[in-house]
Amino acid sequence: MWIRKDLLGLEELSKEELELILSTAESFKEVSTREIKKVPALRGKTVVNLFYEPSTRTRVSFEVAAKRLSADVINIAAEASSARKGETLIDTGRNIEALKADIIVVRHNASGAAAMLARNVNISVVNAGDGWHEHPTQALLDIFTLKETLGRIEGLKVSIVGDIAHSRVARSNIWGLAKLGAQVTVCAPRILMPPGIEEMGARISYDIDEALHDADAVNVLRMQFERDEQKAFPNQFEYLEAFGVTQERLKKAKKDIIVMHPGPINRGIEMSSEVADGANSVILEQVTNGIAVRMAVLFLVAQASDSRKTEAHE
Amino acid sequence: MREKATVLDKENLARAVTRMAHEILEKNKGTQNLCLVGIRNRGVYLAERLAKNIEEIEKVRVPTGVLDITLYRDDLTLIADKAQVRKTEIDFDITAKIVVLVDDVLYTGRTIRSALDALIDLGRPDSIQLAVLIDRGHRELPIRADYVGKNIPTAQGESVEVRLEESDGKDEVVIVEKEI
Numbered sequence: 130m131w132i133r134k135d136l137l138g139l140e141e142l143s144k145e146e147l148e149l150i151l152s153t154a155e156s157f158k159e160v161s162t163r164e165i166k167k168v169p170a171l172r173g174k175t176v177v178n179l180f181y182e183p184s185t186r187t188r189v190s191f192e193v194a195a196k197r198l199s200a201d202v203i204n205i206a207a208e209a210s211s212a213r214k215g216e217t218l219i220d221t222g223r224n225i226e227a228l229k230a231d232i233i234v235v236r237h238n239a240s241g242a243a244a245m246l247a248r249n250v251n252i253s254v255v256n257a258g259d260g261w262h263e264h265p266t267q268a269l270l271d272i273f274t275l276k277e278t279l280g281r282i283e284g285l286k287v288s289i290v291g292d293i294a295h296s297r298v299a300r301s302n303i304w305g306l307a308k309l310g311a312q313v314t315v316c317a318p319r320i321l322m323p324p325g326i327e328e329m330g331a332r333i334s335y336d337i338d339e340a341l342h343d344a345d346a347v348n349v350l351r352m353q354f355e356r357d358e359q360k361a362f363p364n365q366f367e368y369l370e371a372f373g374v375t376q377e378r379l380k381k382a383k384k385d386i387i388v389m390h391p392g393p394i395n396r397g398i399e400m401s402s403e404v405a406d407g408a409n410s411v412i413l414e415q416v417t418n419g420i421a422v423r424m425a426v427l428f429l430v431a432q433a434s435d436s437r438k439t440e441a442h443e
Numbered sequence: 444m445r446e447k448a449t450v451l452d453k454e455n456l457a458r459a460v461t462r463m464a465h466e467i468l469e470k471n472k473g474t475q476n477l478c479l480v481g482i483r484n485r486g487v488y489l490a491e492r493l494a495k496n497i498e499e500i501e502k503v504r505v506p507t508g509v510l511d512i513t514l515y516r517d518d519l520t521l522i523a524d525k526a527q528v529r530k531t532e533i534d535f536d537i538t539a540k541i542v543v544l545v546d547d548v549l550y551t552g553r554t555i556r557s558a559l560d561a562l563i564d565l566g567r568p569d570s571i572q573l574a575v576l577i578d579r580g581h582r583e584l585p586i587r588a589d590y591v592g593k594n595i596p597t598a599q600g601e602s603v604e605v606r607l608e609e610s611d612g613k614d615e616v617v618i619v620e621k622e623i
Contacts, residue, residue: 149527156511156528165564168514198514428514428528 131429134437135247135254138263139304147272147308153425154273154418160197161420171200171431175230179221180257181207181237186392186416187257187267191234194423203230218242219249226250231434232427235259253430261295266426267391268301270419272309274411275346277418278387283310288340289331290316290372291350291399294323298391299350303329316340318372337372338381346387349374352399365398375401379409387411444619450595450603451616456576459592460489463574464496466590471541476569478506478540482558483529485547486510488609489576493545508533510544515557531561538566543590547605549575552586577616579603 131149139147160168176195178188188204195202205225207213212221218237225233232253235243240260247254258264276282287306293299293315306313307330315326316334326333334340341347352368369375379386388400388409396402405412451459471477474497481490487509494507509532544558555573562571574590579597595603597618606615 153528156530159530159532160514163565167564169560170514425528 132433132436134252134430134434135243135256136265136426136430137244137247137254137256139265139268139301139308140263142305142308144308147269147305150269150422150425150429151273151276153429154269154421155277157197157424157428158418158421160424161417167197167199169199170428171195171198171231174198174200174232174431175228176200176202176232176234176427177225177228177230178202178204178257179207179225179233179235180205181212181218181235181242182258183208184236184257186419187236187264190416190419191255191257191266191423191427194420195232195427197420198424198427200231200427218246222246222250222254226252231431253434255426255430258297260297261300262297263301263304264297265301265305266419266423267298268305269426270415270422271298271302271348271389271391272305273418273422274389274415275311275387278411278414279345282306285311285345286314286343287311288314288316288334288344288347289350290337290340290347290374292321292352293317293326293350294321295353296350298348300329302348303331307331314340314344316372337374338378341374341378341382341386344382344386346389347374347382348389348391349400351391351393352395354395354398365395369398369401373397373399373401374404376403376407379404379407385409389415392416444621447601447618447620449615449617450577451593453614456592456614456616459576460492461496463590463592464493464500467493467543467572467574468497468500470572470589474501474503474505476539476541477543478508478535478537479543479545480508480510480533480537480562482544482546482554483509483511484610485605485607486545488607489547489574490543490545491609493543493574506535508535508537510558510561512554512557512561515561516553531565533565536566537562537568540566540568542568542571543574544571545574547576547607548603549573549578549586549588549591550581550603552582552584555586556584576605577603 192202234255234257236257237259240262242259243256289299303313313331314334315331390412394405479490481487490507498504511529511531513528572589575588576592578591578594601620604617608614
């Protein structure tokens with residue numbers, strides 16, 4: 130049963146809660162295959178997308194998900210908002226609450242921002258990425274796609290390759306996959322491997338071929354050269370050479386290894402075009418599944434908030 | 444909860460379903476354009492049984508689907524602790540069909556209201572008919588059934604439990620009294 134008003138990360142969720150989101154998402158997937166792609170479940174609810182970092186795919190995915198549930202959606206891009214005038218996150222959140230919105234979907238460059246917002250408002254908060262901390266709905270859609278393609282999570286060998294140090298996607302995936310019984314290997318250049326990974330339940334590898342050789346799936350992270358202030362890697366093409374997922378490397382892996390990527394892809398850097406468009410790739414399925422997963426999350430937190438209100442009245 | 448009386452046993456439940464199958468065929472003059480849609484959970488099993496009965500009578504298998512109405516309920520909070528969202532599985536086009544909606548108990552009519560909304564989002568049937576195993580009265584909406592297994596007038600303090608082999612291990616319908 131789901132009782133949380135917020136979804137802040139996968140670290141705090143139980144196995145049962147993760148499974149409930151996944152099975153709810155399975156039901157929601159069917160809605161997007163209908164001619165009328167809409168159900169009235171969140172009719173009359175308002176969802177505010179509050180984004181302090183640029184994002185197109187996550188924001189659009191949340192927007193589509195909310196609209197398919199019949200909610201009204203308002204998008205706030207912080208660079209064009211009063212955050213520039215110095216308003217704090219908490220003040221912005223309380224203003225949104227005063228507008229009688231029901232759910233805030235927040236992306237922020239500070240780790241813990243979503244949790245702080247959730248403590249300071251009574252309405253639901255969904256974390257759409259906070260700093261290097263967590264990006265729970267991305268990991269949920271990755272896990273959903275794995276489960277849909279391979280039929281299970283328990284016992285799967287999943288490798289996550291790329292800039293682990295700066296990746297909230299990696300962290301959420303490790304928490305979620307480990308709880309559901311998968312064996313996670315993370316693979317990165319030493320300089321991009323953060324401390325504490327093994328305590329989270331993942332195995333470390335510095336050799337991409339070793340990380341791939343018996344993996345059932347590989348999740349390739351985006352190299353964020355535009356954010357790489359430390360210049361951790363000298364050159365993009367050197368990266369493909371050393372850690373990129375190429376057709377040659379896949380030939381040595383399991384024949385039906387699943388290849389995932391959270392997007393947007395740097396073709397020819399972390400992954401070759403051949404692989405991105407190849408038979409092993411489920412990258413576009415991930416995008417489709419993202420909507421179902423986000424519908425499930427919005428539905429579950431809205432349901433929990435409503436039942437809290439009912440209890441408060443009784 | 445105290446069991447007050449058994450109103451249908453296994454044999455009589457089977458007879459009621461067989462009669463409803465005959466009535467559906469009589470009213471629609473056969474199986475032309477006919478399809479069945481069961482409402483989760485027990486409506487699904489009843490729809491399946493009606494389809495089997497119809498097949499025995501007419502030697503035709505009518506399309507049968509499953510409807511989950513959780514997302515169409517008129518109050519999210521009432522279902523919060525109970526219902527998990529499940530899949531709707533209707534793999535045929537309901538447009539221009541005669542859809543017989545099947546449920547176990549007809550009570551306030553709110554479930555059926557939700558089911559009608561859900562169905563109409565999936566297509567435009569020529570007509571929708573309603574088949575229920577038990578009609579226990581106390582309607583809150585102007586909704587009625589076209590086919591009824593058994594009418595059981597109940598008091599508000601009583602409720603009707605339909606048990607089916609597929610979900611409960613045996614076939615019977617009992618009246619239970621809510622303890623106050």
